[in-house]
Amino acid sequence: MxxxxxxxxxxxxxxxxxxxxxxxxxxxxxxxxxxxxxxxxxxxxxxxxxxxxxxxxxxxxxxxxxxxxxxxxxxxxxxxxxxxxxxxxxxxxxxxxxxxxxxxxxxxxxxxxxxxxxxxxxxxxxxxxxxxxxxLASLYNIPGDSDTKIKVYASLQHLQKDLLKISNLPRRLIESDVHVDMVLNGRIGNFVPCREGNPMSIQYYIRPSDVLMEMFCPGEGSRGQVAMVVVGASSTTHMLQMESHILTPPQFDSLGFPVFRPMSEVKTESLPAFFLLKLQPPVPTLNSFIQQMNQITDVTPEADLQVEPLFQLIKQLSLTEKTCESMCDEEDSHFHTLPDAELHSYVFGGAEWKCDLWKGALIHAVPFTHPAHVPALLELLRHQSVINALLASCITRHEQQPGLTYELNCEVLPESAFSFSVTFSLLDSDSLAVLLVSVLDCRQVKCRLLMADLVDPSLDDYISRVLTRCMSIPITMRAIRRRIASLRPPAPQFPEPVCALMAEGSPSVAPHSAVETAFHNPKSEEAGAV
Structure with a gap:
């Protein structure tokens, strides 16, 4: 060539x-x-x-x-x-x-x-x-000269050391999965220090569905709720640490948290900045929680928050903007398709969700100035995340359609602070029942079933355990429907001629009959609810 x-x-x-x-x-x-x-x-x-x-x-x-x-x-x-x-x-x-x-x-x-x-x-x-x-740039996102930025970065390094000490403190294991237990029950969640130029991060909440998705499809599940620990610019100065706040050797209070040194004994600097929990994704938060956060940190957010009904914020975050605009503002209707072709309908009354108790704002970042603020802030964020997860489980992109037969027709309404009700009627019953859900904190979800002609003292505890396990209203409602069916007395037996006559006059079996005969064992339902 x-x-x-x-x-x-x-x-x-x-x-x-x-x-x-x-x-x-x-x-x-x-x-x-x-x-x-x-x-x-x-x-x-x-x-x-x-x-x-x-x-x-x-x-x-x-x-x-x-x-x-x-x-x-x-x-x-x-x-x-x-x-x-x-x-x-x-x-x-x-x-x-x-x-x-x-x-x-x-x-x-x-x-x-x-x-x-x-x-x-x-x-x-x-x-x-x-x-x-x-x-990476957010680590130094503050006004001032290089000397000021160096001091803020040094303060952030001391904060990281304190948070790492808190994270490594021994504690009792609650969940069987070590990672899930660290996220949900760790004093500051799953803490990852700054490395490879990435800011500190805290994974503080994860839904059971995310755990299952990661188990069966590694890499495809959501990371759950994560907070990046960075610094933010402030129009006023704050006293930030220039050394550790934790005593050496560490001492503990009655709850197992480390005892912090008084501010007068810690070297600090007055700097035009504060620390930030940068939430990914942002969290729809009730006004009452926002006020508690401000009381914990004594730092008022500098950005004005836009107050809206919490349900609307959750819906906007869960669905696309186009889908949200197509839905009616006064009443939202959604239907769920569960295994075995079971259909549920969930209706949210728009007017009821506009009450002051259930109004909030979309929080993107939470400012703070002391490592002791972090565990308390995370507990509030976890509490709010549980409420959001339960309500979001009822929201889908599928609007209620005429002509469909639903095994359950439910209306979700707000009640007192941190509690809401699910009013429903079974397909084969004319009476109404009410499930009252109270989210006491991030680890305690209590349920009470109000239903005529049903006496079972263990049912409320059973429902609470199922809901805590799966964090899904539709899955819990399916478990309730099956448990109620198992507690009802059997249908009366007709004489043979009558049975034959009824069979001749019945052209087909009701569509839901096959589902009604496939009840799970109550214990297996609880174990498999997730």
Whole structure:
């Protein structure tokens, strides 16, 4: 095969860096030639190389705009730097224009490879890369000079040490799954310290459905409720720690929490910032909980909160905006399809949910200034998350449709603070029943069934255990329907001629009959409710 000039050039410089190749090409282009016509293949090759590298540099430069970072190239043009006052990012490039590595150097620390950021750039997921950079930049997102930012970052490091100490304190295991127990019952949930340039994070609540999804389809389940621990700018100054608040060796109170040193004995700095629990996703929160949070931290949120009925906030977060707009404001109707083709209908009365007790706001971040605030704030967020999970379990994208036969028709209404009712009627009964659900705290959900001609002292406890286990109103209502059917006396036996006459006059079996005959054992229902 006849060799070309380009193949010879490639073979000769295959092992050399692009910088030397560029220098050679430039020297060749600058030489005086007797032939005034330029070498077009070399010109096209140089143009393509410059375009490829410029695309990489342009993309990284665009990413810096929303994250308020600077950017520049290395002298050898083999790396791109994204810089801030107290940290920088180094993107190392391969000779072909690909990404070799991404390193993060935080204030006072050596650069460390960040596999997550590197993978996002390699996959050209620039939007996700920008979100990660925004989380990193939020560690220093405060006004002031470099000295002020260094002090705030140092305070954040001391906070991390205290939270890590609290997280590692011994405690009694409640759930059989260690990870789930840490999330739901740990003093500060599942705490992950800052690493690879990622902020501290706390996973503080997870639904049973998320646990099952992760069990059967690893990687596809939701992470549940997570709070990133960052700093936020404040128009007023706050006293932030410059050393640990926890006594050495640690001492404990009656609840097993560490005893904190008095503020007068701890080195602090007055700084224009506070710590933030940045909630992902944001949490619809009742006004009463918001007031309790303000009392715990003594920090008033600087952003004005838009107050709406809690149910509307949960619906907006659960469904797409288009779906929400298509639903009626005064009354929301949803239907659920459960296993065995069982259909439930759930109706929310719009006017009743507008009462002051059940109004709230969508909370994106919770400010605080002391490590002792975190466990108390997380308990409130868990309590609210349980309420939200129960109500959200009744909400679907499917509106009630005429012509369908429902095994259960339910109306969900607010009652007192932290309690609501589910009024329902069974398909084969004309009487109404009411299930009263009270969420006492994040670990106690009490149920009471009000129904005529039904006396079973153990039923309320059974329903409470099922609901606590599955955190789903539809699954619990199915368990109630089956338990009620098992407690009813059997239908009277007719004489044979009457039975034969009835059989002749019945053209078909009712659609729900097959479902009614498939009752589970009550104990197996509770175990399998999730």
């Amino acid at each position: 006849k060799k070309t000039y380009m193949s010879d050039l490639y073979s000769k410089y295959a092992e050399k860096p692009w910088s030397e190749t560029f220098q050679l090409v430039r020297r060749c282009m600058d030489k005086t030639r007797t032939d005034p016509k330029p070498c077009e293949p070399v010109m096209r090759c140089q143009q393509k190389l410059n375009e490829a590298l410029n695309d990489v540099f342009s993309l990284t430069g665009c990413i810096t705009v929303p994250t308020r970072l600077g950017s520049h190239r290395s002298p050898t043009e083999t790396a791109c730097y994204l810089t801030a006052d107290l940290f920088y990012l180094e993107v190392l490039l391969l000779p072909g224009g690909g990404v070799q590595d991404v390193k993060v150097a935080q204030h006072g620390e050596a650069p460390e490879s960040n596999s997550a950021l590197c993978q996002l750039l390699r996959m050209k997921k620039f939007k996700e890369f920008s979100v990660k950079l925004d989380d």
